[in-house]
Amino acid sequence: MRLTHQREEILSFLRSKRAHYNAVEIYDAVRERIPNISLGTVYRNLGKLVEDGEIITVETDNRSIYYDGYIAPHTHFVCKCCSQIFDFEEEGQSFKSISDKGFTIDKHRTVLYGTCTECNEKN
Amino acid sequence: MRLTHQREEILSFLRSKRAHYNAVEIYDAVRERIPNISLGTVYRNLGKLVEDGEIITVETDNRSIYYDGYIAPHTHFVCKCCSQIFDFEEEGQSFKSISDKGFTIDKHRTVLYGTCTECNEKN
DNA sequence: ATATGTGCAAACTGTTTGCACACGA
DNA sequence: TCGTGTGCAAACAGTTTGCACATAT
Numbered sequence: 001m002r003l004t005h006q007r008e009e010i011l012s013f014l015r016s017k018r019a020h021y022n023a024v025e026i027y028d029a030v031r032e033r034i035p036n037i038s039l040g041t042v043y044r045n046l047g048k049l050v051e052d053g054e055i056i057t058v059e060t061d062n063r064s065i066y067y068d069g070y071i072a073p074h075t076h077f078v079c080k081c082c083s084q085i086f087d088f089e090e091e092g093q094s095f096k097s098i099s100d101k102g103f104t105i106d107k108h109r110t111v112l113y114g115t116c117t118e119c120n121e122k123n
Numbered sequence: 124m125r126l127t128h129q130r131e132e133i134l135s136f137l138r139s140k141r142a143h144y145n146a147v148e149i150y151d152a153v154r155e156r157i158p159n160i161s162l163g164t165v166y167r168n169l170g171k172l173v174e175d176g177e178i179i180t181v182e183t184d185n186r187s188i189y190y191d192g193y194i195a196p197h198t199h200f201v202c203k204c205c206s207q208i209f210d211f212e213e214e215g216q217s218f219k220s221i222s223d224k225g226f227t228i229d230k231h232r233t234v235l236y237g238t239c240t241e242c243n244e245k246n
Numbered sequence: 247a248t249a250t251g252t253g254c255a256a257a258c259t260g261t262t263t264g265c266a267c268a269c270g271a
Numbered sequence: 272t273c274g275t276g277t278g279c280a281a282a283c284a285g286t287t288t289g290c291a292c293a294t295a296t
Binding site for chain 2: 056057058059060061065073075076077078079080081082084086088091095098101102103104105106107108109110111112113114115116117118119120121122123
């Protein structure tokens with residue numbers, strides 16, 4: 001993976017903020033430093049960075065994918081009202097400490113990604 | 124919520140299968156019984172059924188949303204190879220029993236949905 | 247030197263929506 | 272009857288991609 005100016009700026013932007021951005025938000029932010037960067041380049045780099053494990057994605061029930069430069073395992077909370085995404089270190093099924101902070105939890109989704117038994121046996 | 128033939132067929136299809144389908148797959152299945160149903164109607168009904176808590180969604184890193192008629196809390200496993208979605212009753216952070224079955228877990232995402240403290244205070 | 251990346255614009259895909267008509271309660 | 276739902280087609284939004292040129296190594 002070649003280290004281009006564009007890729008560097010995208011990665012350092014995501015690492016500098018402890019927050020979650022979609023592709024267009026990242027595009028707008030990076031454009032302040034590289035005015036002629038294209039949205040296609042942003043998408044291509046985000047894809048590569050995810051593939052490489054440099055950043056992670058947050059799949060929500062919004063239409064767009066959010067990207068996170070903080071890659072240690074953690075839990076995301078999506079507010080249906082302001083659509084902000086919050087980080088929590090809590091894992092597991094007890095989210096009592098989160099509700100205690102004043103958050104109301106409507107639903108909770110856990111998704112694992114990987115290779116199933118059958119596919120593992122085939123390869 | 125009015126009980127139309129279309130809504131009935133969509134819901135009974137999802138309840139009859141312990142599997143996960145996207146809108147087009149549901150459209151194709153229901154079309155065998157209601158040949159002139161439209162994809163728009165399928166989407167509208169899926170939205171209403173989710174809103175009503177009759178079915179749940181599975182957000183994956185595929186482009187499309189999957190729908191599940193089995194609404195008890197459970198964990199989903201998405202195979203990156205065959206893209207099948209598997210159900211597991213396991214919750215929490217220890218997925219040892221899943222790996223013991225021959226599944227390889229690459230990543231694990233937990234997302235909570237609800238209302239944040241600030242928005243709760245506003246309302 | 248050359249494989250990889252870029253900007254641009256067009257294409258693609260999943261989903262939503264406006265409209266006139268149909269139907270369930 | 273009347274408010275909700277439907278089929279259809281067009282619109283939309285997020286994302287991907289083909290191309291010719293540029294750049295990192």
